[in-house]
Amino acid sequence: MQIGKLTNGIVIAGLATFLAALLLFATAAAAQATGAAAAQQKGDDASAKIPRTADGKPDMTGVWQGGSNRIGTWEEANVDGGFVPGNVPMTPFAIKDKQPPPPYQDWAQKKVDESYARRGVDEPMVRCLPPGVPRTTLMGLFPMQIVQTPKMVVMLFEVFHEFRLIPIDAKHPDDLDPSYMGDSVGHWEGDTLVVDVTGFNDKTWLSGVGTIHSEKLHVVEKFTRVDMNTILYEDTVEDPVVFTGPWTRHGTIMLRPGTRLQEYECVENNDDLLRYNEMLKDESVFRRKQ
């Protein structure tokens, strides 16, 4: 029957399209996976053009920003970082549209969901507390400055006046007091700066709304400058108290030449905290209905 043939044809065409798309996706994924490694090979154009320090390491000194890979004005780079349903958010993880969700244990997942239902009213940053590691690194809207020396990499963040000191080839002190930014030590693996971070308190969120963790948080970050404008970023987050296993994400950090870090004195006029306290008198006003 003609309609049957047509239907079969459509099914076959659809299947062929699907397989072709699958092949394309697999090829693209493989290209992404090997891209960083390829960029590091000697003789690679992009890798050869990046600035290097006297000891031959990629030089990340400069002003950067996470949360966007869109080169343009500050507005253009940061306009759609906020999530709008129906649109794909401008993720900080520019090389992948979708990241795996954090592998929370059931009890912790319930806490995350509850925070989401309350629209993040318990957001630590509302109280002007620092977002910590790894959240700050990929935060959009605000720049960060990297100052790289052979023995120390310093990261300065405009937002909340955060800073990170990353001594190279050092060990964590054995008397760490829990902190928002944790304690970082780094070492070089080829062209990649690997940073091990521990010694955290449990007062920050890992990424978005409600992403809690414990003081057992352990973060391993990899920074690889692959071209003039881009640092590939990977973090692996472990926390045996809240997770069922490690959580690895990939992202990019974008160079912002000419940008100057400025002051961000959060407590100066923090009206939101007062208003949040007011809103909390009746949660039904803002609580998600579903």
Place this chain on the structure above:
Amino acid sequence: MKFRPLAICLAGIVLALGASAPARAHHSFGVEYDANKPISLTGTITSIEWTNPHCFIYIDVKDKDGKVTNWKMEGFPPSVLYRSGWRRDVTVKVGDEITMTGWQSRVGGPWGHSREVTLKDGRKFYFGPPPGTGDGGNAPGANPTPSGQTPPDAPPAPPAPRN
């Protein structure tokens, strides 16, 4: 452990939405502001707070009966405004007449979150971010405002790059 595909799927969606959205400034839009309440206000600036973590512009808005209400509108912190082309005491001043679009607070009242400011000479500046944290709703200008006016649909071009 019981296999709950729907629950897992829903949790995954929630996380994909909630956890991957980058942080915007220092708080959730959705606790205080309602993305389904777009507003457009034209009035005279009575005060400007060029402060962290947010700048505020206060404007007197006159309704059709002549009653004046002072609105408080929240925006970006100074560093972000500066990079978007704003200059303190230059771009806008007390006494200037401006139009602000944005979203009203969830509890009503004369305060809101502003997205864009239009000066009397027609120049437009972004004053705050779009709604974040998965709140949904309409962009300012997509729906008639409470006053019955419909602001322009097309978003303005971004200000000139200035770092």
